[in-house]
Amino acid sequence: MRHGRTAWNADGRFQGQSDIELDETGRTQARALGAFLKHDAFDVIASSDLARAQETAVAIVGRALHSTELDPSWREMAFGGWEGLTWAEIVARFPETAADRPSNVPRFGTPPGGESFEAVCARVSTALRALLERVPEGGKALVVTHAGVLHALLRVALSGPESEALKVRFVPASVTRLVFESDRARLLTLNEVPPG
Numbered sequence: 001m002r003h004g005r006t007a008w009n010a011d012g013r014f015q016g017q018s019d020i021e022l023d024e025t026g027r028t029q030a031r032a033l034g035a036f037l038k039h040d041a042f043d044v045i046a047s048s049d050l051a052r053a054q055e056t057a058v059a060i061v062g063r064a065l066h067s068t069e070l071d072p073s074w075r076e077m078a079f080g081g082w083e084g085l086t087w088a089e090i091v092a093r094f095p096e097t098a099a100d101r102p103s104n105v106p107r108f109g110t111p112p113g114g115e116s117f118e119a120v121c122a123r124v125s126t127a128l129r130a131l132l133e134r135v136p137e138g139g140k141a142l143v144v145t146h147a148g149v150l151h152a153l154l155r156v157a158l159s160g161p162e163s164e165a166l167k168v169r170f171v172p173a174s175v176t177r178l179v180f181e182s183d184r185a186r187l188l189t190l191n192e193v194p195p196g
Contacts, residue, residue, distance in 0.1 A: 002147055003048075003056040004029035005172040012086045015146075016079030016114065021051045029173035029194075030059035036194035037175075043139035046131055048074040048146060056173065057144040073127035076146035080114025117152065124152040132180060150176060157185040 004026030008015045022030060037060055047057040049070040057065055082090050091097055094112070110116040135141045145153075147170040154168065157178055170176070170191060177188035 001033065001056070001060075001142075001144055001175045002150060002170045002172055003050075003052040003144060004033070004059075006052050008084070009172055013084055014079045014082045014086075014090070015052075016076050016083040017050065018083045019051050022055045026052065026172060027055065027059070030056040032194040032196070033173050033175070034059045034062065037142075040140065040142075042142040043136055044131060044134045044141040045069045046071050046074060046127075046141065047144040048072070048076065048149070050075055050146075053144045053146065057142070060142065060144070071127065073123055073130075074143060074145040074149055077117070077120045077148035077152075078113075078115035079111045081112035082114065117148075120148060121152045121156055124149055125156045128153065128156060153178075154187075158187060 004022045006015065006020045006026055007023045008018075008020050010023065010025070033056065042061070045057065045061060045065065047053045047065055047070055049072050053074070054065060054070065057069075081093070085093070110119075131141055131143065150170050151168065154176075157180075168190065171193065173193065175192040176190050177192070179186045179188055
């Protein structure tokens with residue numbers, strides 16, 4: 001699932017690997033996720049080690065996370081020189097991006113000092129394999145992460161072209177459910193949010 005909202009989300013700023021905490025709306029969203037998922041039993045828990053994901057995970061599982069549950073492999077894409085900027089500010093500083101839209105990150109390559117979408121996909125593929133090895137047969141895992149990583153996860157797990165994976169706009173505090181059977185994944189829900 002994607003973490004709850006931050007002040008940078010509200011302002012339309014690229015967060016990347018900047019360690020931004022949830023804002024009050026995000027904390028409310030995280031508590032709502034905890035209530036929404038209270039009957040789900042998770043055999044394996046993994047979270048990005050960034051504060052916004054950790055806070056969301058803690059609200060869901062109702063306890064502090066163990067160090068083994070915090071995994072930097074689930075961190076957001078590193079946006080380098082774009083972090084902290086809005087799309088308009090990015091275009092002003094990096095005019096070569098003007099022809100693209102913020103949802104088309106792979107099309108304009110690697111942000112200055114940042115990470116390419118291909119690198120994120122490779123990182124997520126490795127993290128996913130390691131996670132699935134830890135989940136018992138018929139078991140359930142919880143992963144609290146970021147929008148860019150969820151795009152990569154869809155591309156890796158569903159073997160879809162990146163254009164399809166990037167069409168999704170993951171909202172803060174949303175749940176995406178995948179079922180893994182043998183070497184295949186099936187999408188159950190996408191961008192599911194608690195009622196109310």
